[in-house]
Amino acid sequence: MMEDTIAAIATPLGEGGIAIVRVSGREAVDIVEKVFRPVPGGKRLKDRGGYTLGLGWIVDRKGNHVDEVLVTVMRGPKSYTAEDVVEINCHGGVLAAIRCLETVLENGARLAEPGEFTKRAFLNGRLDISQAEAVIDIIRAKTEKGMSMAVKQLEGMLRKRVAELEDRLVGLNTMVEASIDFPEEVGDLDEEIARQQAQEILRELEGLLRAGERNRVYQWGVKVVIAGKPNVGKSSLLNALLRKKKAIVTDIPGTTRDIVEDYINVKGIPVNIMDTAGIRETGDLVERIGVERSEEVISEADIILAVLDAGAGISEEDERVAKMVAGRRVIVLVNKEDLEEKRVTLEEVERLFPGQTVVRGSVKEEIGLEELESAIEEAVLAGKVEAGDEDIMVNLRQEEAFRRVKTSMEGFLAGLETNTSLDCLAVDIGEALEALGEITGKTLKEDVIERIFRDYCIGK
Ligand SMILES: Nc1nc2c(c(=O)[nH]1)N(C=O)[C@@H](CNc1ccc(C(=O)N[C@@H](CCC(=O)O)C(=O)O)cc1)CN2
Ligand SMILES: Nc1nc2c(ncn2[C@@H]2O[C@H](COP(=O)(O)OP(=O)(O)OP(=O)(O)O)[C@@H](O)[C@H]2O)c(=O)[nH]1
Numbered sequence: 001m002m003e004d005t006i007a008a009i010a011t012p013l014g015e016g017g018i019a020i021v022r023v024s025g026r027e028a029v030d031i032v033e034k035v036f037r038p039v040p041g042g043k044r045l046k047d048r049g050g051y052t053l054g055l056g057w058i059v060d061r062k063g064n065h066v067d068e069v070l071v072t073v074m075r076g077p078k079s080y081t082a083e084d085v086v087e088i089n090c091h092g093g094v095l096a097a098i099r100c101l102e103t104v105l106e107n108g109a110r111l112a113e114p115g116e117f118t119k120r121a122f123l124n125g126r127l128d129i130s131q132a133e134a135v136i137d138i139i140r141a142k143t144e145k146g147m148s149m150a151v152k153q154l155e156g157m158l159r160k161r162v163a164e165l166e167d168r169l170v171g172l173n174t175m176v177e178a179s180i181d182f183p184e185e186v187g188d189l190d191e192e193i194a195r196q197q198a199q200e201i202l203r204e205l206e207g208l209l210r211a212g213e214r215n216r217v218y219q220w221g222v223k224v225v226i227a228g229k230p231n232v233g234k235s236s237l238l239n240a241l242l243r244k245k246k247a248i249v250t251d252i253p254g255t256t257r258d259i260v261e262d263y264i265n266v267k268g269i270p271v272n273i274m275d276t277a278g279i280r281e282t283g284d285l286v287e288r289i290g291v292e293r294s295e296e297v298i299s300e301a302d303i304i305l306a307v308l309d310a311g312a313g314i315s316e317e318d319e320r321v322a323k324m325v326a327g328r329r330v331i332v333l334v335n336k337e338d339l340e341e342k343r344v345t346l347e348e349v350e351r352l353f354p355g356q357t358v359v360r361g362s363v364k365e366e367i368g369l370e371e372l373e374s375a376i377e378e379a380v381l382a383g384k385v386e387a388g389d390e391d392i393m394v395n396l397r398q399e400e401a402f403r404r405v406k407t408s409m410e411g412f413l414a415g416l417e418t419n420t421s422l423d424c425l426a427v428d429i430g431e432a433l434e435a436l437g438e439i440t441g442k443t444l445k446e447d448v449i450e451r452i453f454r455d456y457c458i459g460k
């Protein structure tokens with residue numbers, strides 16, 4: 001149990017219906033008791049049962065009413081942190097929340113660090129670290145899909161899978177240790193069984209790593225940059241995908257100069273989409289800076305949407321764009337297909353962007369947009385979709401640990417082949433178990449734990 005009692009505002013600072021000041025720790029009830037005055041006939045906090053609400057006033061040292069509030073008591077271990085928690089529900093104004101918080105801090109609570117409530121839930125064993133990490137993923141989720149995967153993680157999806165792996169490893173370890181400790185009784189290690197077990201563990205690890213890599217895009221999203229020469233319809237495309245008139249569209253080449261960006265949801269993938277200045281040689285200083293910026297963001301894109309103008313035909317400027325994006329993941333949109341006179345052939349597009357996905361359409365007539373979104377999804381998931389992969393999330397920290405488990409298991413298998421000593425095999429398994437423990441937080445070092453929670457919001 002932690003020493004200090006911590007407090008923070010758990011809701012965003014701004015005008016709203018209600019704001020919550022959360023207090024957690026051994027003295028949570030005592031501290032709030034000092035500043036809470038129940039309405040006549042209402043119970044004192046000490047006498048309240050867990051998970052009940054009481055109406056009253058928060059009063060400061062001078063006896064002034066700070067705000068009218070509802071107070072919830074949740075007694076540990078039945079609370080978010082597994083400690084005594086008191087939540088003060090005050091009116092949703094910035095000052096109401098700050099004044100209630102100050103009153104609690106003046107009476108012995110300390111301001112909580114970012115993520116400290118969740119950290120306590122972890123340190124007190126209510127959540128493992130993969131579930132604690134899921135809490136922040138839920139808060140930051142940008143699409144339904146990202147949200148639903150984070151919720152599964154909070155429910156303990158990865159925790160369960162790691163526990164199963166751990167069971168298998170412990171089983172394998174028992175086999176090896178028994179042969180070391182009681183060679184007469186159990187005899188030599190049955191290498192065939194050990195090999196099979198290790199291979200099964202490896203297969204499971206590979207599945208988790210694959211699913212993790214694929215599913216991370218639903219959490220983090222991708223950066224898609226619209227590129228092309230002036231006047232092909234890049235800004236029109238941005239607006240069409242956003243379903244709002246965000247960027248200025250005119251028939252004057254060189255309209256866009258700044259990068260215009262926003263987020264769209266493409267089949268559950270959060271896409272940061274950017275419109276750029278049309279690429280061309282220009283004497284206009286402002287436009288030239290715009291073109292430089294385009295080149296910069298193009299170089300950082302995950303996917304480039306290269307737009308061509310079916311009516312204008314291929315020009316030197318298109319060649320320049322093609323060179324710029326050669327070797328990258330590109331989706332080509334041949335735009336303005338609604339025009340009578342078409343001057344762009346598929347052969348030319350194929351020559352310019354060999355092997356890339358081509359979509360023909362018209363932003364003006366809203367033709368080809370669906371196909372474009374599917375092409376984005378395909379490009380993002382290219383090579384990553386595998387039957388049997390599930391909605392499991394594996395973040396980079398967890399992935400790194402899984403890779404170490406994998407390396408140890410490969411070492412174990414190699415050891416079996418070369419008849420290494422049993423002691424060496426036991427070391428491999430020990431290392432695998434240690435790395436696995438980092439995923440749930442069993443064997444995490446203090447500084448890593450600190451780093452994980454530092455990214456959280458105050459009050460979480
Ligand atoms: N007002 C409020 N709303 C909130 C939270 C909160 O802490 N306060 N939460 C978080 O920020 C989330 C809810 N998460 C929670 C998870 C577990 C427990 C809890 O008390 N668990 C105990 C007892 C469960 C029971 O009643 O049996 C336990 O697991 O032992 C509370 C909140 C979202 N909404
Ligand atoms: N006929 C036709 N015109 C289009 C289509 N898409 C865009 N346009 C027109 O093409 C012109 C240029 O569109 P923009 O979206 O401003 O082009 P841009 O590529 O952003 O141009 P810059 O910002 O100058 O690089 C506008 O007059 C649009 O209305 C289309 O599918 N068909």
Ligand SMILES: [Mg+2]
Pocket residue numbers: 234235236247248249255256275276277278
């Ligand atoms: Mg534009």
